[in-house]
Amino acid sequence: MNIHTQSSDPFATRSDLLILMLDTKDNKARISPTIKKFDKVLDGLIGSLISNSDISGNEGEMSLIYTPNLSVKNFYPKKIMILGMGDFSLLSTNNVRNISASLVKKVKKLKVKKVHLLNEKSVYSKKLNLEKFSQSFTEGLILGNYSFDKYKEKANSGNLEKFTFLDSNEQNKKIINRSIKVGSIFANAEILARDLVNEPGNMLSPSDLAQVAVKVSEKHGCKVNILEYNDVKKLGMGAFLGVAKGSDRPLKFIHMTFEGDKSSPENNIWLIGKGITFDSGGISLKPGFGMGKMKGDMGGGAAVIAAMEAISQLKPKINVNVVCAATDNMPSGNAQMPGDIVKAYNGLTIEVDNTDAEGRLTLADAIGYAKDKGASKILDIATLTGAARIAMGDGVSPIFGNDENLINSVINAGSVTGEMIWQLPLDNVTKKQNFSMVADIKNTGGRGGGSTTAAHFISRFAEGVSWAHIDIAATSMLDSDRDWYVAGATGVPTRTLIEFCINL
Incomplete structure (x- = not known):
């Protein structure tokens, strides 16, 4: 699996699956300004699902939204996933690693090959900075994607090929790339x-x-x-x-x-x-x-x-x-x-x-x-x-x-x-x-x-x-x-x- 970062417009990203991270506070989902932009394109669907309690934002929750018939100019993601992160302020490296591992296991079942994750500034804190978040997320992706099938006639063909962190900030990109490298070294050793x-x-x-x-x-x-x-x-x-x-x-x-x-x-x-x-x-x-x-x-x-x-x-x-x-x-x-x-x-x-x-x-x-x-x-x-x-x-x-x-x-x-x-x-x-x-x-x-x-x-x-x-x-x-x-x-x-x- 190739893991990297890029700064392209998420609306114009040709992705099999675009992931948006959802925060909660006091057990209530909080829609970020970024998600609001997507909600507007989707005619308020995300907000409606949250209001009807179909999306809670709880840690590890994954809600899939298909967009094949969306007639919006310059909008290219084939699917959108709302990824529940729980309360951003309570996240630890272990929470993040577990969430990303669960995510990659779900993605393998969907048989999508290219996935993009849109970074949210509010996810980071003194406890969990951008570096720790990116390293832990990378580790979870690699470890969760693991299979030992070398002796099987038909090996697992649903493995994710490319995962991309989307972030428009150039300094953030440098930090994420360093963290991806370190996280990959840790995970590949294991x-x-x-x-x-x-x-x-x-x-x-x-x-x-x-x-x-x-x-x-x-x-x-x-x-x-x-x-x-x-x-x-x-x-x-x-x-x-x-x-x-x-x-x-x-x-x-x-x-x-x-x-x-x-x-x-x-x-x-x-x-x-x-x-x-x-x-x-x-x-x-x-x-x-x-x-x-x-x-x-x-x-x-x-x-x-x-x-x-x-x-x-x-x-x-x-x-x-x-x-x-x-x-x-x-x-x-x-x-x-x-x-x-x-x-x-x-x-x-x-x-x-x-x-x-x-x-x-x-x-x-x-x-x-x-x-x-x-x-x-x-x-x-x-x-x-x-x-x-x-x-x-x-x-x-x-x-x-x-x-x-x-x-x-x-x-x-x-x-x-x-x-x-x-x-x-x-x-x-x-x-x-x-x-x-x-x-x-x-x-x-x-x-x-x-x-x-x-x-x-x-x-x-x-x-x-x-x-x-x-x-x-x-x-x-x-x-x-x-x-x-x-x-x-x-x-x-x-x-x-x-x-x-x-x-x-």
Whole structure:
């Protein structure tokens, strides 16, 4: 979809669909001077529909007016849509993103190809300026327009081709164009993450995921280093190697680097994503029902690689490192067994009580590697525990950590992007559940507080460094459409990671 801005006369714009935004105040629609001009051309139709309560202006309401027989000189829009925005003064970036996503889904059903939106000055406020409005609207259009149909014989043919912001002010046009660019970078990064998570396991191996990282690096100028089995073995990543033992597909340890502040190496953030390209549970085999969704157990890895695509373009003044220890978790004659003891990169021994608690093992070695390379801050992202869904549902991702400033920065970034994140505690009681009789730590702490015990496990390997952990097991995939998401992969929390990094 091509999104841009132009300053042509809206009455003379040859548009398949012209959109007019309608404001409300105290639950009553308010007709702007711009809409009054269109109402006059339409012989008072808009005003009549509002008076008869057929149009309310409520947020997300879409009222279509056909104009094929309108005999007015120099009036060319084929259809007009009155788009309810609710009270302009109460709009947030999330409201706008949701409205534009709903709009593009409606437009796809109408099968129109060229759409124009007439800007309204009154929509902007100190809370939501032109820049924020345009970026959020752009994000919603791209995210709401998403579909994953590459393996279907007949792909979706109703996608919108061209969306245009109409604004006669040249300064506004410059702001809108900049915002479109930034919004597109944010949204397209999340689209990349969605695509990766939606790929079936037979089409996305650890090698394939590594190649995506290579392509991102080649296109956008960041560095990439792919460690192979012998490299990982030499470094002593016994926890990662243990998980990979059961798979015939070779592991890949992906490390991407963007140097936004070369003069200050200590000014860095490490984004570490879980990269299990298919998780059968290993010897502790998962039930067959729903196992197909385990193609998405690399959602954290997809998010950090996709975030790097955007970060490399936006160029924040910080050094960003992305790490993803990619492998499958499979049962075989060579697979890791319950009761095994492995030694992690940092020297700690781990009792593998359950081979289906594998993600935290790979994260342990990835975090040890980051610390050894001089990490100042670490944020790991993982589809880690089903307990996260029990605790928070599928609309909020829990976060844990040892640095309140870091945690709050992530939560604040999520509130801007609409990817809600909520802090859960790391208490001393659940910490004891990871105790092992035979090793330094056990990789499971039982059913009670499963998300917390998993975070406690990871925290043991993050000691001495600012660290936070987001569990996206419940938010990485949805069964049905919601807001700017469509059924399947959400791409969460890619945009939050981008927002977080550019504001550090």
